[in-house]
Amino acid sequence: MFTDPAQDSRTEEAGPNLYLMTTASTPATPGPSSPTTVMALPIEQIKIDDDEDEIIPPIRPSSTPFPQADMVEGDIQCLQRLNDPDRMEGLNQIPLSSASSTKTLCALPTEIHDCILDHLTGVRASATSRTTTAGRTKVLRSWGTALRHARRREVAELARVSPKWRELVQDRLYRHLKIKGTTDSILQAYEWFCDHPHLQAYVKHIEIWFPVFQQKNMTFDRTLRIPTPNPDRPRGQGAAEFINGVTYKCPTSNSTLEDVFEFVQSTFREACILTLEGGDRKKPPMVKHFRNSQVKGQTLPTISRIRTLVCKGQWNIIRSNEDFQTIAAALPNLNEWHGIYAKPKSKSYISMAATLPHIPLNLTHLNICLENDYRREAVSPTFVRKIGQKEVHFCTELAKAIPTLEHVAFTGRICRCFFDDAAKLSNPRTSRLKSIDLIVKNVCRPAFVWNDGTGITDMQFIVAFEQLVLGAVKSLDKLAALEVLRIRFIDLGKCWKPIIRPRLTKTESQVPALNPYFQLQNNEVTGIWSDSIIETLSYTRPAAQYLEKADTFGEDVGFRDGQIQAPPTFKKRPLSIKVSNYHTLSGGITIT
Structure with missing residues (x-):
């Protein structure tokens, strides 16, 4: 009586005739296939004659509040035995709800x-x-x-x-589509969308990831799941490969950026976000920009719809200002750039320092992540000193991009020179900067300082962090449009200790709630404070006020018996932290 028509994914005639009658009609909520809109017949109207006996409903006890049981609409009742046609007479009187009284699925907005x-x-x-x-x-x-x-x-x-x-x-x-950046994958995707052109307009975010490894053509023993030497090769060469287990090599079938841009330009006319993932490995290969790199003055195909560019593993995609300018020229309407580096290295800081002062004027959103490990340091790694040898101060070069930006997010090493130079280059009447979000890996300090580590027990770091906040507060008078300012230090509990050779030592995060931070939003200030910060803030942004100015940590927190002790309930970040209170955590020495 109730039959659901067979549905085919290629047909489109399922319109007004489709009714949402059962829970089985939707694949997301599987349920019984029986309809739930059947009106039940009162039990006194059903008479079933039987030669042997007569089915009489039981009498309800007098203690019940109602003399007869109400039949709930939608209940499925066992009324007769289906193998006897004489017992179907009473069923003809069951009223069924008409299809017109049920709203169809397609009739909904x-x-x-x-x-x-x-x-x-x-x-x-x-x-x-x-x-x-x-x-x-x-x-x-x-x-x-x-x-x-x-x-x-x-x-x-x-x-x-x-x-x-x-x-x-x-x-x-x-x-959102994610496609492998090889010649075969790009060609396969192009053929698919050529055969299904109605799907092209749905793509708004296209992501291309480039492999950094390619499997070698070796004979494998599927039983042992280990590579076996090729019998056609010389004996010594095959044995070496078998012993060393070398099964991968640099990729040779990767597409170029020219191929990718041509594919996106001709296929996804509605795409507005482009993600390029360069991968990560030791001595990674750089993604080629053009098929023939010998020709000078080449340009990439123009994609006017792209407004957001995300580069993951950016070192394999952009290594110089020329590389970025080549990509930016092909994206004339680009106004948001996210650059994420897989590993911290000196070359990343040097290349970004050469690129940031020359970003396009139409770029308003900038998010650069140079170090994302979020662990404290006993001392700064060796690559930081290599940056100083190049006589390049990254903070100064980053400040040169401020006058045309609206939102800035940065993760890495920074100091108050960034805010000092940004204030010098900004005009309070024309400044467009609305938000700054900094995740501080470390604060830049002179190269001759040997104990330039991080952590809440390192008082030198706390003083440097205070100077960074003080420089930010001092620049508020020039950055008049700034609405949100957030500076924070994150410690996930892994410390980098250069003992004999660098290694990671797993240690518990000391007290995560006491990690220094500063936040200004809606003229409400939270985070670290001192007399100099409050005095400067009252001059540069008089409307901004601290929500709270606590003189102590508020609970039994201190440095005892060579380690920090805090009650288990001390997990919520306090609204205010007085800078001088960090002295009680250091115990007179630096503990990392």
Whole structure:
């Protein structure tokens, strides 16, 4: 009596005839296939004659508040034995709800369908919106991760519900694509979208990742799962490969940026976010920009729709100012750049110092991450001294990009020279900078200082961090448009100790809640404070006030018996931390 028509993913006739009658109609909520809109017949109207006996309903006890049981609409009752046709007479009197009284799925507004799918697959962020709050861009909100659903195959089944759902589901599935940056993968993707041109407009975020390894053509023993020497090779060479287990080499089939830009230009006319992932390995190969690198003066194909560029493993993609200018020239409407480096190295600071002063004027959002390990240091690594030998001060070069920017996020080594030079180069009448978000790996200090480590027990670092905050507060009068200022130090509990040779020593984070920070938002200030910071703040931003100015940590926290002691309940970051209180944590010595 109730039969669901067979649905095919290629047909689109499922329109007004599709009714949401059962929970089995939607693949997301599997349930019984029986309809739940059947009106039940009162039990006194059903008479079943039997030769042997008569079925009489039991009498309810007098203690019950109601003399008869109410039949709940939608309950499935066992009324007769189906193998006896004489017992079907009473069933003809069962009233059924008409199809016209049930709203069809397609009759619902599109907004309702979007809300249903957002609940199932995750809320979509608008591809055209720039920022929700100062400094919080859609890429920083894991915009792409939320859209690349972990169960894409199950989500794809929802496209069979109706033609409208097919369009909405495909919009979500193809909104963010990640493609391997090899010649075969790019060609395969190009052929797929040529055969399905209606899917091209759905792609808003295209991500290309370039392999850094390529498997060698070796004979494998599938039983032992180890490489075996090739019998055609010389005996000594095969034995060496077998012993050393060398199974990978540098890639030879990677696409060039010219191939990638041509692919994106001709296929994804609605894409506005481009991610290039260069990978990470020891002595990594750089992604080639052009097919023929010998020709001078080449340019990449222009992609005018791209507004956000994300470079992961950026050292393998951009190693000089010329490399960045080549990419920026092909993206004339670029206004957001995210550069993430896989490993800290001196070349990263030097190359970025040469690039930042020459960024395009239309670039307004900048997010650079040079070190993302988030662990404290006993002393600065060796590569930091190499930067000083090049006579390049990264903080000064970063400040040269401030006059044209609106949002800045940086992770790495920085000092108050950044704010001092930014104030000198900025005009309070024309400054557009609205937010600064700094994650401090360490504070730059003179090269001859040997104990330039980090941590809440290192008082030299705390003093340097205070000077960084003081420089930021002093620059507020020149950075008149600045609304959000956040400076923080993150310690995940792993300390870099150069003992004999550098190694990582796992130690517990000392007291994460006491990591120094400073935050100014909506003229409300939290974080570290001192008399000099408060005095400068009252002059440069009189409307800003501290929410709290505590003289102590507020709980039994101190340095005792050679280590920091804090109660287990001390987990929430305090609203204010007096700088002089860090002396009680150092105990007169530096503990890392």
